Amino acid sequence: LKLHKFLLSQNFRRSDTDSCLYLMNWKGRDGRKRQIALVVYVDDLLARVKLDDPEVRHKYECFVTNMQQTFVVEDRGNCDHMLGYKIDYDKDRGLLKLTQKSCLLALLARTGHDESLAKLTPAKPGIKPHISWCPNPDTSEGQQEIALMKKRDYPNRVGAGLWLARGSKPEISWTVGMMSRFLTNPGLKHWDMSEHLLAYLSSTRDRGLVYRRTPGPLVLEAYVDGDW
Numbered sequence: 001l002k003l004h005k006f007l008l009s010q011n012f013r014r015s016d017t018d019s020c021l022y023l024m025n026w027k028g029r030d031g032r033k034r035q036i037a038l039v040v041y042v043d044d045l046l047a048r049v050k051l052d053d054p055e056v057r058h059k060y061e062c063f064v065t066n067m068q069q070t071f072v073v074e075d076r077g078n079c080d081h082m083l084g085y086k087i088d089y090d091k092d093r094g095l096l097k098l099t100q101k102s103c104l105l106a107l108l109a110r111t112g113h114d115e116s117l118a119k120l121t122p123a124k125p126g127i128k129p130h131i132s133w134c135p136n137p138d139t140s141e142g143q144q145e146i147a148l149m150k151k152r153d154y155p156n157r158v159g160a161g162l163w164l165a166r167g168s169k170p171e172i173s174w175t176v177g178m179m180s181r182f183l184t185n186p187g188l189k190h191w192d193m194s195e196h197l198l199a200y201l202s203s204t205r206d207r208g209l210v211y212r213r214t215p216g217p218l219v220l221e222a223y224v225d226g227d228w
Helices: 002-009 054-070 101-111 141-149 154-166 169-180 190-205
Strands: 021-027 033-042 044-046 085-090 095-099 208-213
Touching: 002 033, 002 085, 021 054, 033 054, 085 101, 101 154, 101 190, 154 190, 169 190
Parallel strands: none
Antiparallel strands: 021 033, 033 044, 085 095, 095 208
16 A cells, blocks of 8 residues: 555556556647556566656656665666566567566476476366366266376366466466366366376477567457367
């Protein structure tokens, strides 16, 4: 609350659609719109600011000075890591790439998938996880399967997959979403599904979200299956 009140006092406005986003908007001396954007996560702040604009730079430096007088802060300069994300820039080509390499490599090492056979999809084509995959506790075979799955790290794999899906690997969202439906009683078929997913993640460890600079206004495009 203290940080929120401070940002409001510095002429930032909290976004109506994202409570972590604060915007400072004003018209410059030439009449053009200027903006400083802040993303706040607990005590980590990330600023998007055009420092090659003298007017914007002056406003930003004043804000940083005021903040240093109110909070204990550390300015780490050009951001290349944030909340487990690695950020790579290619300003000449207008590219920005987000990956979660440290989290992904730790997951692969923990599960023995540092070097897996390549998989080109997050799940086998046509696969449809079903409750019938869950072991039956009323049978001896089902009890054995339940005991075996309790020794395995299936929930941990699902949790790590969900974190990656929400970040830099949105293409695995369906797979981990389906896997998460069976956390209370997963079976060996669910385990095999997690093995396939990890092999895919190992094959695509260097892939992430890439943002490309384009001329003109921002255009959002969406793609869906023909039958949704």
